[in-house]
Amino acid sequence: EVQLVESGGGLVQPGGSLRLSCAASGFPFSSYSMNWVRQAPGKGLEFISYISSRSTTIYYADSVKGRFTVSRDNANNSLYLQMNSLRDEDTAVYYCARSYCSSGTCYAVGAYWGQGTLVTVSS
Amino acid sequence: EIVLTQSPATLSLSPGERATLSCRASQSVSTYLAWYQQKPGQAPRLLIYDASNRATGVPARFSGSGSGTDFTLSIISLEPEDFAVYYCQQWSNWPPLFGGGTKVEIK
Numbered sequence: 001e002v003q004l005v006e007s008g009g010g011l012v013q014p015g016g017s018l019r020l021s022c023a024a025s026g027f028p029f030s031s032y033s034m035n036w037v038r039q040a041p042g043k044g045l046e047f048i049s050y051i052s053s054r055s056t057t058i059y060y061a062d063s064v065k066g067r068f069t070v071s072r073d074n075a076n077n078s079l080y081l082q083m084n085s086l087r088d089e090d091t092a093v094y095y096c097a098r099s100y101c102s103s104g105t106c107y108a109v110g111a112y113w114g115q116g117t118l119v120t121v122s123s
Numbered sequence: 124e125i126v127l128t129q130s131p132a133t134l135s136l137s138p139g140e141r142a143t144l145s146c147r148a149s150q151s152v153s154t155y156l157a158w159y160q161q162k163p164g165q166a167p168r169l170l171i172y173d174a175s176n177r178a179t180g181v182p183a184r185f186s187g188s189g190s191g192t193d194f195t196l197s198i199i200s201l202e203p204e205d206f207a208v209y210y211c212q213q214w215s216n217w218p219p220l221f222g223g224g225t226k227v228e229i230k
Contacts, residue, residue: 037167045159045167045210045221059217100157100172108219109157109212111178113166 002026002112004096009117016086016121022079022096022114030074033057033099033106036081038092039116046092049081050099050108059108064090086121093118125149125213127222135230142198144225146211151191155215158187158196161224162207170209171196201227 008020022034036049049070050059058070069082079096094117097110126149136142146156154174159167169178171187174194184199198205206229211222 044224045161045212047212047219047221050217050219061218095166100169102173107155108214108217109169109172110159110167111169111172113168116166 002098004098004112004114006094006096006114006117009094009119011120011122012086013123014087014121017082017084018086018119020081020083020094020096020117020119022081024077024079024096024098027098029077030054032101033108034072034079035097035099035108035110036070036079037095037097037110037113038090038119039095040089040092043092047108051079053106083119086119088121091119091121124218124220125152125215127211127213127220129209129211129222129225131225132223133226133228135228136201137230138201138203140201142196142201142205142227144196144209144227146189146194146196146222148192148194148213152213152215154190155213156187156189156194157212157214158185159210159212159221160205160207161210167210198227203229 003025005023033052048061051070067085071080098112099106100109100111130145156174158171161167175187
């Protein structure tokens, strides 16, 4: 069974930093690209980052580019999101999601999702 | 960037009725379109990928169609558990934006 468990959320002041983690199990983590998607309270979904299986391809949404860094540790089946210079508008539930893959190619589509971790940016 | 417009914003239907949800792209995304279902307090769930392929475990009452700029998600007979918010998402190019969502509520 595919399982994704996010952690690391919490309350942080504007300008602060936070590191989210996503522990993966139930599938060959090193074979799949991974994604971070967030959802502000009462709002829709926003795709914020994609990382390929070997970290060779990384994308960020404009809203987080230069402030957030995605990384992964295939040896430990873990995905990370380092968030710096946090703003009020970064307040959201952050989900990690395994990509949909077909014929050896993975896409920025969330085939499986974790339960999310809440990040609140407030003074 | 490719913008997705979902309509209607809210759909009020009774169990057993058919639901038809629309997603329109600002430019062609071929069939690089997915549909998700999200219930309150839960993570999204992938329903449809490649515009018309059901994801693992998705009931046959859900179907997707379309290509290019116009897409439809149909639920042929609503079950009580189908009342939720539905999002479309394109991955033709970065950023893989989502539509604004359609809430299917009980009439």
